[in-house]
Amino acid sequence: MGFQNFETSDEPKFPMQEYLQEHYLEFAPNGKSIRWTHDNPRHPRNWPMWRKTYDVGLICALDLFITASSTAGAAAAAQARHEYELDYTYSTFCFVTLFLLGQSVGNIVLPPWTESFGRKKMYIISSGLSCICCAVIGFVHSLPAAIVMRIIAGLLSAVPGTIVGGSIEDIFNAQARIWVVFFWTVASNIGLIIGPIMSSHIIEALNWRWVFFIYALIIGTITGLLFFIRESRCSLLLTHEVDMMRQEIPSLPRALNHDHSPDMRTFVKEALFRPAQLLFQEPIIFTIAIMISIAMSLIYIFTEALQPIYMAMGFSVSQSSLIFMAIGLGTCFSALTRLLDCHIFNKRRNQGVAIKPEDKLTGLAIGAPCLAIGLWWFGWTIPPLVQGPNIPWIVPTMSLVFVGYALTELDSVLYGYISDSYLSYSASATAAVAFVRGIMSGIVPLFTRQMFEGLGANVAVSILAGIASLFCIVPPLFLCFGERIRQRSKFASYSWQIHEELGKDVDDI
Template sequence: MKSPLDITDEPRFYLQEQMQEHLRDHYLELTPDTKFVRWLRDNPRHPRNWPTNRKIYDTALICLLDLVITASSTAGAAAASQARHEYKVGHTFATFCFVTLFLLGQCVGTIVFPPWTESFGRKKLYIISSALSCACCIVIGTVNSLPVAIVMRVIAGLVSAVPGNIVGGSIEDLFNSQARVWAIYWWTVASNIGLIVGPIMSSHIVAYLNWRWVFYIYAIVMGIITGLLFFIRESRSSLLLTAEVEVLRRQIEGIPPALNHDHMPTMRTFMKEHLFRPAQLFCGEPIVFTISMIISVVMSLIYMFTEAMPIVYQSMGFTRPQASLMFLAIGLGTCLSAFTRMLDSQIINKRRRKGLPIRPEDKLVGLGIGAPILAISLWWFGWTIPPLIQSPSIPWIVPTVSLIFVGFSLTEIDTVLYGYISDSYLSYSASATAAVGFFRGLLSGVFPLFTKQMFHGLGSNFAMSILAGVATVFCIVPPLFLCYGERIRRRSRFAAYSWEIQSEMGKDDSDL
């Protein structure tokens, strides 16, 4: 039986009023043109209005997933150093199999998964990613076959792109502009800690157990996380709105469809338009292209350090497991970024008190601090290590202190630039992040292949000087973004359209 709203002899304006009232009862409303239904801003089912405990659980778990999967990527270097003897292959080829192929698989995943989540949702992919990562680790650890290990490592890399590239989209779903400052920070810290924990844990496991136990332990952890992921919620607001409106439309005739800019496409449309969206953003958006270059080179340093740190510190008399502990200095530096996030919050609150809108450029202070500190700390490290410095008057702690500032600057650059993408592209942040992730994975996979040759051939001092020189060039980017970022965004088709979407759907980026 149809609702009384279906009675056709009532005046149309009365039916319209009834419809509006019925929608308001469900915290929904018609768009100004009355063609679609959208959220009311206080709708408790909108992800940004979920209870704080729910947001904390979901965000913490997906960040933990990213931490563990990221750690498994950097763990490959230590595993390869021992597995190569078992499989009778060279060091470079073993590194290619256990590190590079993982990251190349991740590159492919960054193209496929983020736009998929914008069209089909996020929760299922988190579960699939975690479960397949667990399965791949089990197979690599138990099967005595290098070809099988190669295939599993590629698949593990493919699914690792899920948390690494769509967590930013999930954070945009759940938090407004001010809250995203901290949410993006904790995500970045989790990811960077994963990069740091991987070499430390794997080096000690390999030294005291066996390289296969690296994968057994990751399989256990990923299995636990997979079970916990079943309790998170889908956070893509357009999909939630569509599902809710479809229920009402089956009950009441005449209700318009949901305002869904991410409507379910056909597979052909998905392949043609959505699958290549990250490539469109990378090639056509100056902001995305520039950020991709910076993050890719900067974050590839961690993968280079997995090979370079043993070279540097073994020349000082350390063992490989002891050399891996120097990553703790980088980890300590990541924690110092909390002070910069406090500064960001003060800037945002000041603009709010003045009634000024919050622009993505208002959160670029950390980039202005982090970029020069990275350059200085790399020059510092590069010229206080052997073979240039052999004197016992300069102990190992001197270059190690510089790694604290490296960790701080890496986290600042990573946090601020990913946050800038999320704030600038909003609904398309997952695809924009995917464009960055693709190039980051590509360089991170390639750099370890020539790190040993670079440090042995050029010497550690000159090799680090090249990296420091590149970091010095990046110092020009913060003032460029601060001066011209807003102008570039306004000319961007994707950035401008994503802000229009937020307005049409009744979701102001400054709202809770």
Template sequence: MQPVSSESSISTEPKASILELLHEHYLELTPDGRYVRWLRDHPRHPRNWSGLRKGYDIILICLLDLIITASSTAGSAAAARAKYEYDMSATLSTFIFVTIFLLGQVAGTILFPPWSEAFGRKNMYIVSSGLSAICCMVIGFARSMPLIIIMRIVAGALSAIPYTIIGGSIEDMFNAHARIWAMFYWTIASNIGLILGPIMSSYIIAGLDWRWNFFIFAIIIAGVTGGLCFIRESRPSMLLAYEVQRLTDATMLSIPPPLNHDHIPDLNTFAKEALFRPAQLFFQEPIILVIAIIISVAMSLIYMFTEALQPIYELMGFSETTGSLIFIAIGLGTVLSTFTRVLDSYILNHIRSQGRPIKPEHKLFGLGIGGPFLAAGLWWFAWTIPPETPSPWIVPTISLVLVGYALTEIDTVLYGYISDAYLSYSASATAAVALLRALLSGAFPLFTRQMFDGLGNNVAMSVLAAIATAFCIVPPVFIFYGERIRRASKFARYSWEIQEELGKDEGDW
């Protein structure tokens, strides 16, 4: 989408005076002289905000994603108890409390990311958080199952906001090097949320009631909402428009319009050009399609584990609540990914010291480790659990540390690759991945029990391990041929052209 031209773009004032005025305010004209864009050192560009400012915003946004993600996996424990109150089958209860939430997330991934690219991010975070708290509270009080279903769908749609547009916020604020850590903090927060949900819900429900599960999440999310009121809008195109308007109002000069590739003149244009952008990316971009399949299958394992792990460990003598603590092993593996991020940072510093430009493919080392680790961890777990191999509980649990490490590497590296390859439109690219991930995450728990009961624990886990093994071919393809594939991608190439027009230098800014 090209910027909308304006008849007033050629000022009646002397061009030299306009240029001087713009430079005084850290702005400049594009090479064709038709639009205003940022100067590299503009203090109000999100890339130039203080570390404290960026830190506050990204911590609050990641915390929101952590809590809302935890509320999604907490649905399994709630479903296990609510089925008795409403006299439902286990599958129907799981569908209502887990799958419907994730189907709502599918709808949210289509609508909200392109909206954030066109109209900004801050208000969307606040709306998502505040309304999610209300949904949780209503579910806790509701006695009507139709009302619970509606609230769970709405909550799922709202959950798509933090999950899918955080990648865009990170790209707004951080350069290529800093995004390594920013993306890592986000994926750590999101994955910890997946792991924390089953543990929290098991103990809350055991001590109180399944409805208190939602009351407590409502209270926590409401607290996060208050903190989000103090974050800043980070969409550079919106902030540039504010800067140009402020300068025009102050000087009364006819200043050219801001360069805005996100400009949406009306809702009709939004529907035609932006609303279906995630679907367009999913079906037209091979990079997005492959990444979506890998991330969706890998991260859906957590939702399968919410149904499968506790029964497996109950066979080894664990209770229902203590069985949920096994998720801590996956969390430990998540934290161990810190060492890979240190290695990534070393690699990029070495490349920069040689005067070479940093490319998205330079950050794929962790993917090369994560793929084989996931396959190895799942094969290890598959054949050290009962009934075929009744090992001491610690033996299969160690393998879950490898699985947690691998899942975090896959999540962090591939989402980071999306952010680097698609830049300004990374929110829509992330949404394309999130759409399939939400669909599979919602579907997997519906057949997990039947799969494990029908095939047996060992064979069922072996099927998952075999799929993970097949994925091991993807890392070397991306590492060695990723740049060639990316350059053949129309949308990825266009995203980098936009960055050049905006005056961004991905190496240092």
């Protein structure tokens, strides 16, 4: 491709390529559009570290407290049922299940909009409205109002829950994403864990309405801080920059924008239902969706099951909620696996070997057996099989550290695998997984108590342990066949292609 020229009313002809280079832009391989250069300072991956830290830290904090508000619903339901004269299952359905079902719908409807229209506005709108929903539930003494607000809050929770992965992919390359996705996963999992702890202690000190007042205050504060983050969707930033230049130089080619939707019908057809396409057409996404859904549903099962188990050991209601801290401790040990990932990453880079998404599946290979071991251990060291002083409470509690470690590994590694494999479509791919996860997490609390009372805690946990044992088959399958499956995927292969066209080195993907 040779030099092209342009002219303005005030200037003679200049080489267009030199003009683009001055603005850290260049022609795409097709020669008909403009893309970033690798060192463009306005590209999100070249932002200053303080900017990256503020933006990602804040949206991870938003995800943490939005997630906490979902698991807090179980304790609130247990108290609100007396005020609204509901049975236990129906109250759980109103305050927990409807939130998660709303989240599942939001996982499909909302995140694709960020790929076409940007992320910042969605963060601000979702968090602001979530704050209002919590406040309404606290102030209004009406069950229908509480139901509507929990559904809307669940719908809105899909925004931080799914598009954070897309924001991380916008801002960080593969090596940095090892840690950033880990911190995001830890934040999300801590949200699941602190929800029952916070709500139990708030209810004990005040009442169940204060659970929602406090979350409204926290989320409202985060909403104000979100106004100071930047838009990170690369294609939108590039289009905006080139459009500004085209106002002065109309002959300048347009930006390379793979997110462009010529009309609403095209957007609905291609973008709005993209998560559904990924779920049912991509074997990797479908398998990950099933694994993460079952694994993360354990937290919602434990919000119902741990309290009676530990009360049988002599704990109070608020004391039994503190057992979730053992799961939280397990998440911290995942930092050791991330160090191992970095060692593998650096070793391959030093050897001049291209980094593949499968190179970061070590945590999955370790975490899947740990989940099975932790659940088998827990299931056979709790009442009624083990009574009184035969085994102290710390023995089953230690097994929950393994469970917490495993849940974080499955969550961070599998979401990271999605981000590395589907790149520009990572938000929609994550939405597909989150859809199934929301449905599963919303359903299990409705039969958890009946399951544990009918089968007994030992048998009920053993069933979960048996399912977790099946997960151990997946790591070797992904390690052996993952690359072939990705190469045959039109979404994964196209995503890598457009990243190359946008001016990103494959080694930095």
